[in-house]
Amino acid sequence: MSIEVLNLSKQFGSFTALHDVNLQVHSGELLALLGPSGSGKTTLLRVIAGLETADSGQVLFHGEDATDQHVRERQVGFVFQHYALFRNMTIFENVAFGLRVRPKKFRPAEAEIRDRVMKLLHLVQLDWLADRYPHQLSGGQRQRIALARALAVEPKVLLLDEPFGALDAKVRKELRSWLRRLHDDMHITSVFVTHDQEEALEVADRVVVMNEGRIEQIGTPDEVYEQPASPFVYEFLGNVNLFHSRLHRGRAWIGDIEVDAPDHPEAEELTAVAYVRPHEIEVERTRNGEAVLAALVVHVLSVGPIVRLELVRKNDVDTTPIQVEISKERFRELRLVKGDEVFIKPRRLDLFPNHHNRTSDAVQAR
Amino acid sequence: MSTFKQHSILPGFNLALGFTLLYLSLIVLIPLSAAFIRTAELTWLEFWTIVTTPRVMASYRLTFGASFAAALVNAVFGLLVAWVLVRYHFPGKKLVDALVDLPFALPTAVAGIALTALYAGNGWIGQFLEPMGFKVAFTPLGIFVALTFIGLPFVVRTVQPVLEDIESELEEAAATLGANRWQTFTRVIFPALFPALMTGFALAFARAIGEYGSVIFIAGNMPMISEITPLLIITKLEQYDYAGATALSVVMLVISFILLLIINLLQWWSRRRSIES
Numbered sequence: 001m002s003i004e005v006l007n008l009s010k011q012f013g014s015f016t017a018l019h020d021v022n023l024q025v026h027s028g029e030l031l032a033l034l035g036p037s038g039s040g041k042t043t044l045l046r047v048i049a050g051l052e053t054a055d056s057g058q059v060l061f062h063g064e065d066a067t068d069q070h071v072r073e074r075q076v077g078f079v080f081q082h083y084a085l086f087r088n089m090t091i092f093e094n095v096a097f098g099l100r101v102r103p104k105k106f107r108p109a110e111a112e113i114r115d116r117v118m119k120l121l122h123l124v125q126l127d128w129l130a131d132r133y134p135h136q137l138s139g140g141q142r143q144r145i146a147l148a149r150a151l152a153v154e155p156k157v158l159l160l161d162e163p164f165g166a167l168d169a170k171v172r173k174e175l176r177s178w179l180r181r182l183h184d185d186m187h188i189t190s191v192f193v194t195h196d197q198e199e200a201l202e203v204a205d206r207v208v209v210m211n212e213g214r215i216e217q218i219g220t221p222d223e224v225y226e227q228p229a230s231p232f233v234y235e236f237l238g239n240v241n242l243f244h245s246r247l248h249r250g251r252a253w254i255g256d257i258e259v260d261a262p263d264h265p266e267a268e269e270l271t272a273v274a275y276v277r278p279h280e281i282e283v284e285r286t287r288n289g290e291a292v293l294a295a296l297v298v299h300v301l302s303v304g305p306i307v308r309l310e311l312v313r314k315n316d317v318d319t320t321p322i323q324v325e326i327s328k329e330r331f332r333e334l335r336l337v338k339g340d341e342v343f344i345k346p347r348r349l350d351l352f353p354n355h356h357n358r359t360s361d362a363v364q365a366r
Numbered sequence: 367m368s369t370f371k372q373h374s375i376l377p378g379f380n381l382a383l384g385f386t387l388l389y390l391s392l393i394v395l396i397p398l399s400a401a402f403i404r405t406a407e408l409t410w411l412e413f414w415t416i417v418t419t420p421r422v423m424a425s426y427r428l429t430f431g432a433s434f435a436a437a438l439v440n441a442v443f444g445l446l447v448a449w450v451l452v453r454y455h456f457p458g459k460k461l462v463d464a465l466v467d468l469p470f471a472l473p474t475a476v477a478g479i480a481l482t483a484l485y486a487g488n489g490w491i492g493q494f495l496e497p498m499g500f501k502v503a504f505t506p507l508g509i510f511v512a513l514t515f516i517g518l519p520f521v522v523r524t525v526q527p528v529l530e531d532i533e534s535e536l537e538e539a540a541a542t543l544g545a546n547r548w549q550t551f552t553r554v555i556f557p558a559l560f561p562a563l564m565t566g567f568a569l570a571f572a573r574a575i576g577e578y579g580s581v582i583f584i585a586g587n588m589p590m591i592s593e594i595t596p597l598l599i600i601t602k603l604e605q606y607d608y609a610g611a612t613a614l615s616v617v618m619l620v621i622s623f624i625l626l627l628i629i630n631l632l633q634w635w636s637r638r639r640s641i642e643s
Binding site for chain 2: 049051070071072074076077078080082084086087088089097098101102146149150152153
């Protein structure tokens, strides 16, 4: 079932949690709401669930207006960060809860409840824990039970609020890929909230990057990582180097390097910031006659297949270190050690005119 | 010693345990055992005659019956008060919160006099109740009212913190699973509150059994009708019948102990099913 969010706004006192948000969740997809804390992602999820009411705007389920529907009637499965399992009930009763509270005529027979609960426990691979109580389970097990409980009522959409946020790194990783596989089997429309970019990029079909109550970008993990729509997305997703540059009529300069800037043909003597990913910087030992930037190697981290270099530009007031990632083979060719002089050149960059003199918004400029 | 002493980084186990035992002995056990020793002056037959006279039997029924009823009423309405204080925001909430402790702080005699003045036939409330056929002051009903009054804070103050700790996420989870408010309360919230409610009930019950000051003013103290056991004990003391007084005390002590033990067992059983992680 598809979800549509139209012009949603929500205010908590003077704090704007959601600012005119529009979003389409396609039927059967796994969507991540990604953003720092306070970006409004959890509020958006809770409004979709009906646990929070928006000040204005609409939520549509499968094209039908659900804005005024009570949580009970929305048929959403909700998974909380801290599991919210019922302590006084066994695992079995926790999962059976949604079936047992149904009005008599819709309530399945006891045998069928038993059957369905055990099937779900089997699905989350914890059927052997049916008679235990929540406090006897580990965090990862509890979250899987919480998921089984949410699925028991056969929800039309599944909403997960930082589902792995309270778990340690190893369990997190396991559950992450497990959730992905589960989703591939069930194809239930799912939205999950996370502040962990790796989690969002790894699990989701599409990622919604949020900041300060607005959506910064919506796209596949590849799109948001490779073509960030704004400086915020660039900095939030992965490491990035910032270079000061000059922008003039479709051309840009970083030091002596001149590049095309076809997105900014009308720019007149603007300062801009060039964003370059660490793996998109070429490193050479010699100048080769090309326009390059001279830098010194200040740190080498050569663990794993990727070697991370930390460089500082020579003859420059700008002393922020430059992060560069090269392959181990390239590193062996160059035979770099700390203190060496190198010449670098960005292979690919994105330009965002500075805010104080911008002629157009950075987001629109792309 | 080392067989049951576990190694701990907290020092002073021996000293702390020794002090605890000494303190409990001095404050609780020795005075209580004095009652038993004093009673031992009586033969079993004398003891049995004193503690089973019809007047004394009537007082047991009244004391334990009214205390139980009052604690029960407090459990229900104390829960309600705690609920309102935790869940809702309204002007004057702090004041209401403070009012709850009043029966606790007030000298019980003051409470007794105030209640008697209110519920007597010419009192503010009594003048309306009496024509309707409810005689409160100087009847067992009055005793029940006084015991309810003094027991209220115990239930409210034990339930309140537990209710505050119940995450709203639990209720939200129940709602997303399709439960209505009543189902959420009976299946999710109440079971979580139950151990605390039992504690509050037990405390209110225990307090009511031992209550003397507020009751004697409103009870009328008619033998066989509105005479509580603590009053009988005082009466015997005033007649220098120390052995008789301690005999009644011993009976009250044993019954109270058994009742509290039962409540504790119930509590332990219900808590075991829902321990916090």
